[in-house]
Amino acid sequence: MSIGSPDSTVGVEDHPASAEPVRSATVAHGKSPTRIAIDRLRKDKVAIVCVTVVVFFILVAALAPLLTKLEGSDISTFNADLVDEYGYPTIIANAQHWFGVEPKTGRDNFARWVYGARPSLAVAFVATLVGTIVGVVMGLLAGFLGGWVDRIISWVIDFVLSLPYLLFAIAMVPIVESLRGGSFNLSPSEQASTRFLVLIFVLSFFGWAGLARIIRGEVLSLREREFVLAAKAIGVPTHQVLFKELLPNLVAPIVISASLSLPAYVTAEAGLSFLGVGLIEPIPSWGQTIANATNWFKADPLYLWLPVLGITVLVLALALLGDAVRDAFDPKTRR
Amino acid sequence: MLYFVARRLFSALSVVLATLVVTFALFFIAPTDPAAAICGERNCTQERYNDIRENLHLDRPKVQQFAEYTAGIFAGRTFETSGVVQDCKAPCLGFSFKSNRPVTEMLASRIPVTVSLVAGYSVLVLTIGVFVGSMAAKRRGTTADRVLMSSTLVLSSIPYYIVALMISLYLTILYPILPRGGYTPLSESPGKWFAGLLTPWLVLGIYSCTQYARYSRGSMVETLSEDYIRTARAKGLSDRVVTYKHALRSGLIPVVTIFGLDIAGSLGGAIFTERIFDLPGLGNLVLSSLTTYDLPVIMGVVLVSSVILVTMNFVVDVAYSVIDPRVRLS
Numbered sequence: 001m002s003i004g005s006p007d008s009t010v011g012v013e014d015h016p017a018s019a020e021p022v023r024s025a026t027v028a029h030g031k032s033p034t035r036i037a038i039d040r041l042r043k044d045k046v047a048i049v050c051v052t053v054v055v056f057f058i059l060v061a062a063l064a065p066l067l068t069k070l071e072g073s074d075i076s077t078f079n080a081d082l083v084d085e086y087g088y089p090t091i092i093a094n095a096q097h098w099f100g101v102e103p104k105t106g107r108d109n110f111a112r113w114v115y116g117a118r119p120s121l122a123v124a125f126v127a128t129l130v131g132t133i134v135g136v137v138m139g140l141l142a143g144f145l146g147g148w149v150d151r152i153i154s155w156v157i158d159f160v161l162s163l164p165y166l167l168f169a170i171a172m173v174p175i176v177e178s179l180r181g182g183s184f185n186l187s188p189s190e191q192a193s194t195r196f197l198v199l200i201f202v203l204s205f206f207g208w209a210g211l212a213r214i215i216r217g218e219v220l221s222l223r224e225r226e227f228v229l230a231a232k233a234i235g236v237p238t239h240q241v242l243f244k245e246l247l248p249n250l251v252a253p254i255v256i257s258a259s260l261s262l263p264a265y266v267t268a269e270a271g272l273s274f275l276g277v278g279l280i281e282p283i284p285s286w287g288q289t290i291a292n293a294t295n296w297f298k299a300d301p302l303y304l305w306l307p308v309l310g311i312t313v314l315v316l317a318l319a320l321l322g323d324a325v326r327d328a329f330d331p332k333t334r335r
Numbered sequence: 336m337l338y339f340v341a342r343r344l345f346s347a348l349s350v351v352l353a354t355l356v357v358t359f360a361l362f363f364i365a366p367t368d369p370a371a372a373i374c375g376e377r378n379c380t381q382e383r384y385n386d387i388r389e390n391l392h393l394d395r396p397k398v399q400q401f402a403e404y405t406a407g408i409f410a411g412r413t414f415e416t417s418g419v420v421q422d423c424k425a426p427c428l429g430f431s432f433k434s435n436r437p438v439t440e441m442l443a444s445r446i447p448v449t450v451s452l453v454a455g456y457s458v459l460v461l462t463i464g465v466f467v468g469s470m471a472a473k474r475r476g477t478t479a480d481r482v483l484m485s486s487t488l489v490l491s492s493i494p495y496y497i498v499a500l501m502i503s504l505y506l507t508i509l510y511p512i513l514p515r516g517g518y519t520p521l522s523e524s525p526g527k528w529f530a531g532l533l534t535p536w537l538v539l540g541i542y543s544c545t546q547y548a549r550y551s552r553g554s555m556v557e558t559l560s561e562d563y564i565r566t567a568r569a570k571g572l573s574d575r576v577v578t579y580k581h582a583l584r585s586g587l588i589p590v591v592t593i594f595g596l597d598i599a600g601s602l603g604g605a606i607f608t609e610r611i612f613d614l615p616g617l618g619n620l621v622l623s624s625l626t627t628y629d630l631p632v633i634m635g636v637v638l639v640s641s642v643i644l645v646t647m648n649f650v651v652d653v654a655y656s657v658i659d660p661r662v663r664l665s
Contacts, residue, residue: 159350162648164640166606170621171633175361178371267494274496275610275622290500297504308501312493319492 034251037328047324053317057310061117068111072096075115075284079106088299099306103296112284113306119196119285120314124265127200131207132258136250138208139215140242144223153212160209169202169268173277192283199278203265211257215250222246252329259325263318270311286311340653347649354641359401362634363391373432373630387432390414404429428635433627438635441620448518449616451532452539452608453601457594459540464547465590469583471548472555484552487545496607499538503611507534516612535612539605543597551590558586588658592651599647602640 031039041047060067068074073096083089083106093100099109142153176198177191222228223246231245272278273287280288286307293304370387371379387393392400403412407427414421414430414437423430423437430437471480490498507515517531558564559582567577606618613619617636624632 155346155349158346159353162350162641162645163354164600164637164644167621167637167640170606170625171358171361171637174625174628174630174633263492271494271496271607274500275606277622277625290497294500294504298509304504308497312497315494316489316492320488323488 033329037252037255037325040328041324044324044328046320047328050317050321050324053313054321057117057314057317058121060114061121064114064118067114068108071098071108071110073108073111075107075111076282077107079108081106088296092302100300100302102292102303103300109303109306112289113286113310115284116286116289116307117310117314119279119283120266120269120311123196123199123203123269124262127203127207127265128258128261130200130204131261132211132254134204135208135211135257136215136247136254139212140219140246140250142212143216143219144238144242144246150216154216157209157213157216160206161213163206165202165206168206169199169272170275170277172198172202188280188282192280195277195279196283199269199272203268207261207265211254214253214257218250218253219246222249256322256326256329259318259322263315263322266311266315266318270307336656339656343649343652347645350645351642354645355405355638356401358634358638358641359404362630363397363400363404373628383432386415390430428638429631431624431629431632433624433629433632438631441632442617442635442639445615445617445620447520448614449602449605449609449618451518451521451528452535452605452614452616453598455532455536456539456543456601457598459536460543460547460597461594463540464544465551465583465587467544468548468551468590469555469578469586471552472559472586473578475556484549487548490542491545491549495542496611498542499535499607499611502538503534513537516614518614518616532614535608535614538612539608547590547594550593551586554589555582555586558582588655592655595647595651595654596644599640599644602643 079097079101083101083104089101089103089106091097091100097108097110099113101108102112138153138157142150142157173195176194228241228245231241236245269278270285270287270290273280273285274291275287276291278287279285289307290304290311293300293307297304370384370391370393373387373391374384392403406412407423407429409425411425411427412423414423421430421435421437423439426439428438428442431441434441467483471483474480502513503516506513513534514530516535519527519531521528559578564577564582567581572581602617605616606621608614609616609618610622617640621633621636624630624636
């Protein structure tokens, strides 16, 4: 593995902390830990491949309308002429339907696949963002303020971490739906958007606690350091100490946690949709397609394999990338 | 020590109580009309609706309803549906008005399935997973170790349900190499019980083995570099004795901790395995209750598995502090 190449830390050793470094305008001065980590990631071949794959999926999701226009079909048109009387598709692929059509309804597979990338990525990114923000704020508050604030937040963290999250996610669906007036009174698109929000809520609700615990631990040791003491002594207000002094030192755990939770959320979204408690029609999603396709897998393997490959490749790339990010940021492997 | 146990017990109890309150609040306070939610919307008659309202005392204050639900768990209570009085015995987790049965009874009929699944799974991960992990730790840095560890990383990065689903579809249905998943009670036919559970065990077991191999490799690598291992080797003990008697004993401690929580989690959450291999366990009960909006059943399963998880957490913590005194001090 290419981790820990000695030249990446050269800049740090050149300038002892006590001496005033002589800076020239052109030569880069000592590197920040984040800079070092990014440099190491650049040299990691696995990470580069993973980034490419992830960017490909993001482009597919972002350009979904364009791609379907290019193909000349859309996600919701029923093509009854392309399926036989038993529901089996009569074509495998043609110029109009690059990956064939769905059994029974005859909707275009390619269009549903590219649109299916959207909810997976959207749910994962939004849930990661919300979970990270809440986790960081809670961890900072608990670690820095201490006392009863710490006790309450720590208890809540323990509580959230000891709940069976999959079961709660499943239980939330009927409750939120009945809050909005019962599933039978909602239009399909209202119901689908409710599910979308429930997913993001559940994932971020169970996602913040782990990070908050890590941040709290880090802050507990950081707040005893001289630079925090100095900032407090010259009268810097608490919120500035938290966000200007402490936060920059917490970049590594935050980036690691976020990059590891992305694949977990993509997996969770598709898994819940597969079980029937995640996204539902009319939003196309890979998990849902897999659940439908299990009934047709013998006659129409492509219908099953498209979303299966989509999820597998995306999650694999995100997970290996997360692993590479962790290695790059980990000071233990820096030597 | 006693202080530590007491403190952990207190926090475990507070979490159980909070879980009870939260689940009750979710199911009884959040829905605008819990009776309508429990009754369902397809075949709900006015009579049934009134029955449910009456039985759950939904017109009374929420605190009193909560007290009654909690009292039911310890002392049991009775429900009346269309004139018939139904007795819900001591650990009463409510009454399913959809299937006219106490929730506890429904859970009890599903628990053997989930326990059978988890039992076989435990045997696999604790033998194969730990064995592979310690072998890799002994051969640290060799090509075999690297190949093994990167392949476990890749396998464990693929979502579990994809692996399980593909194996189920292709290896048990299309090409029946493995027996199809299903459940027959052990008392009825041990052979059929084993055959029906074999594939789920293998799939769940081998998938999780990758993680257990990683954990035990990490912990064994650390243990094998300790001084007492060198002493044992210097004494002239055989390699096998050093690895399996001296190192494995302390190297297994963190693995057992993770195992405890993992088992507690799977007891309530082997949902994907049960769904894909068609095992009528607790997870499948939740999913089928979801399609019929049978809220009391979902609430019961959530409550039971939370309590199992919290209890296991507590047991693992205490056991850990007995094995490793340093934990108590932190």
